Amino acid sequence: MSQAPDTAPIRVSTLELFLDLVFVFTITQLTETLTEHPTAATFGNVALILAVVWWMYGGYAWLTNAVAPNSTTRRTLLLVGMAGFLVVALAIPEAFGESGWLFGAAYLVVNVVHSLLFAHSGGRVRVPLSRLAPINVTAAVLVLAGGFLPEPFRHIAWVLAPILQISSRWLLRPQMHRNSAGHFAERHGLVMIIAIGESIIAIGLGFRGVELGAGAILVAVLGLCIAYYLWWAYFAGDDERAEHVLAHAADEPARARLALDAWGFAHFPMLLGIVVAAAGIKKSVGHAFEALHWGEAIMLSGGVAIYLLGHAAFLRRLSLDGVIHRVAAAALVLAVIPLGHVMAVAQLAAIPLIMIAAAIAEDVPKMRRTGSTSISSFGRTPSA
Template sequence: MKNFLQPPRLRIGEDSEEHRHATWLELFYDLVFVVAVSQLAHNLEEDVSLSGYLGFVFLFIPVWWSWIGTTMYANRFDSDDIGRRLLVALQMLTAAALAVNIHHGLDENAPGFALSYALGRAVLIVEYIRAGIHIPSARPLTTRYATGFAIAAVFWLISAFVSAPWRFVLWSVGIIIDLVTPFTATKFQLNLLPHASHLPERFGLFTIIVLGEAIIAVVDGVSEQKWDVFSVIAAVFGLVIAFSLWWVYFDNLGGTPIQKARAEGKVSTVATWLYTHLPLVIGIAGAGVGVEEVLLSEQTVALSDAGRWLLCGSIALCYLALGILHRLGVIRYCKIRSKYRVGTTVAVIAIAIFGKDLLPVAVIGFVAVTCVIQVVQDLYQSRPTTRLVDPEI
């Protein structure tokens, strides 16, 4: 901490954008979301069904948006002083409360979940108001954000005192307002685009958090099963899937969306990058639970429909999101890679449709092969000779 008290400062702009890494405080803050993602996965493990998956997604969105809110604020206005540290500590408390209330978050713990989310947004609103006071050039943006997030927070606060199903109607309205608020401030964002090196790193760190759940799923699944050849092979396939997803995501990650938005004068590129990460991380988290479901299944009996669709549907969602990111040039622009990602989406869905009689190890094996093909294709396309002759890279 360089100063005891200092106002928020503008951390972005072409003239001030030195290479920037996540701070120790940001990394410490992320630890709460490791727990939250773990709790979300635990909820899905208890109810592997369509309704269970929809509930998982419904709770995942506000958790993810809580992390996004703090991350986007820090990207633009971070300062290392006692006031900022105390505000982050409050945000960690609200995020921890959110994680505590995820279990039965759609039942008896729903009021606690709603209150935790609303309080977290209140802290973020205070931060934006504080930034607007000290940075006049950012005031139109911070005012718009503070107003939109405050309206959404009111809906969440009221929902804590209303019974279902109206509680969830208020949640839906609140989260829609939250998600739409940045679009109401697009004309103010162009001169305040996120930091080109810091934000991709932060998104990458959250992706690591959900990939970590896939690793935990393999460990938990193996530890709770009697070891046999099929179980060990299935566990290896689970690690292969996680490693392949890591490979194709991080090999294509960079600051291109922000640089492209700055060059073209379009904020939509950054918005596409941000919002397409939601299905990506949901898919990765769901895939982790799907892998554990495979490992906990009887290896000599066909995998259940629910388990097969959870694993295949989640992986398909990941590659569909990656295909969109490639095609729009939000991550490495490449039509060929986009086609391969979408092709894998179709292939994995086909496994879910036609793999009804397959053993668990066969299902996860076929999925792992489709993931490895993506890595091989990227390696092949990255050869120096390919880069020189292929106009679509």
């Protein structure tokens, strides 16, 4: 039997949006890091950093979904958590170097504040603290320890941290979590649109010192088109349908599993894809009519493909349509990598064209079904 949707949905507060803006600075820093060192090793480090930071962003999304930041103590603690996120982002360029200890210390602050806010909440939402807090804090200690350890032990500690965090999906009882579907979906939708917007800013920073000729303008416009169709894939109705599925989950445990799998795990590759695609676009700035190196061309198409596959996983987990279209688009986007090795602008133009075609292929059958329904009901007398 389906659970009724929330009768009094809560909305995202401006303070939560403020936290999102601080968190998304991470996207800018990761994009810059990958742009400066476009190697497989840097990609792995970027993925690790994003994994641990995204996990705790999700922790704060769960927290404020259950505990409104409506008291001075809660707002003050949230401010301290925001400061932790800010320092984490600032330390990203040298997170695996001399700033590793600083990243780890700030990340530990983020985790401790999260636990304190849960402890201060009172009532039923304190229950998850007994198991969740030790897992999160232990992961943070591993990250902090990595800042002091030599290689390869530094990376081993970092890899163990997200493994431990992800394991909580099975270690914790899902009924320990509750969420308001509207607030939860809106919160993650906002962070996605901010992340896409932040990627545009990151690309824009690459134009410093570049003459604004025809090539530069073309790269800017095509980069915007790619960002637009990343937005389209997520927000062209699927966000509302996803919220509906979450709100009508069979029971609280089912809702919790959906929330963690779809908005937690499946959103990670989408954010990673935004970072990688933005770095690829940024590397083409000033080289519109030149050939990209293979690594740069792979980043450009690979980032978009990672994003599309992440969204396909999101839709698949929620049993929504559009999975095949996104998987097919991801495959075609990867297939145009050689175009970038010939001329950057050719690959930049091909990617949004593929995404347009995928959107049309997905929407036309829906429009036909809607049209058929409208025609078949035309002239009928509405029932009383």
